[in-house]
Amino acid sequence: MTRATDQARADLAPEGHLTAAINLGNPVLAQGDPQQPGGITVDIAHEIATRLGTDLRFVCFDAARKSFDALVSGPATIAFLAVEPARAREVTFTEPYVLIDGVYAVPDASPHRAPADVDAGGVRIGVKEGSAYDLFLTRTLEHATIVRGVDGTTVFAEQSLDVAAGIREPVTAYVDANPGLRILDEPFMQIRQALATKPSTHPATTTWLDGLLDELLAGGFVAEALRRSGQSETLAAGRVR
Known part of the structure; x- marks a missing residue:
């Protein structure tokens, strides 16, 4: 199991809880409503919080740009966004988990x-x-x-x-x-969907998140979460790094 580091806790849960921005406007990644969101991104957020040993809070939006804003200048400490050069200037991305x-x-x-x-x-x-x-x-x-x-x-x-x-x-x-x-x-x-964190995130935290995603992909967690939410398992990314 990929264990959390003190650095990851400091970066992702600086106030003692992980705050995940969820884009309900992308039905492949999230379903439900702000009161009860579901889907692959929600499942991954729960897994990250479990590994960190912290509480989990959600902030939900109807568009990726709003999730992006919540990460850059709002309360979110992690978001689920597609990798794009314009965004990469302001946030830190992992490798993709879904294509x-x-x-x-x-x-x-x-x-x-x-x-x-x-x-x-x-x-x-x-x-x-x-x-x-x-x-x-x-x-x-x-x-x-x-x-x-x-x-x-x-x-x-x-x-x-x-x-x-x-x-x-x-x-x-x-x-x-x-x-x-x-x-x-x-x-x-x-569209390469990845985890995004604040630009101040230490490289060791990004490495930890990538290792966790490797584990979740290799173990079938991502494919099963996609299937459970009514999406195709084939969307899970191959991670050869």
Whole structure:
């Protein structure tokens, strides 16, 4: 068992408790409500608190950018975020524990057949503001226009956009519920979900967290937590380091 160090307790539970920011806006990672959150991120937070020997508190949000803010300038001492360069300037990341596809949805009549087709002049893409795929597309698209909203599919429908961007599982559910749409099966990105801590975190604490994640992945904890929350076990990351 990966045992906690005094340094990890000082970094992650400076007031005697671990405070985990949970993004309920990503249904792959968390489900439920602020009063009773569940899912893989909640299970991992419980495991970390157990190893630290501390109490656990949750602060729940409906968007990753809010979890990020809670970690950078709020009460959270740990968050579950996708690794992105813009975020890595302000927080410390572990290696990923879950890998999620970012995909596009388009009308059936759309000429777009692959992600590369979407980056063209006049194409408008709906994204969830501040999401990992918003950050990724902002730094990689050269011609298409990004339109931000509370959710990629919502702004896509509200403004009759050309493309909706999002994570595969909820975008698939949206397409299934709305005839006349299809998914571009090839992902436009792989979203690397990791643990994030404050930038002041000592490297030894990050090493401890990575060792814990290695253990949870190798022992099947992550796959089982995904399955238990209705998600695919195949989302668990391979950790060869």
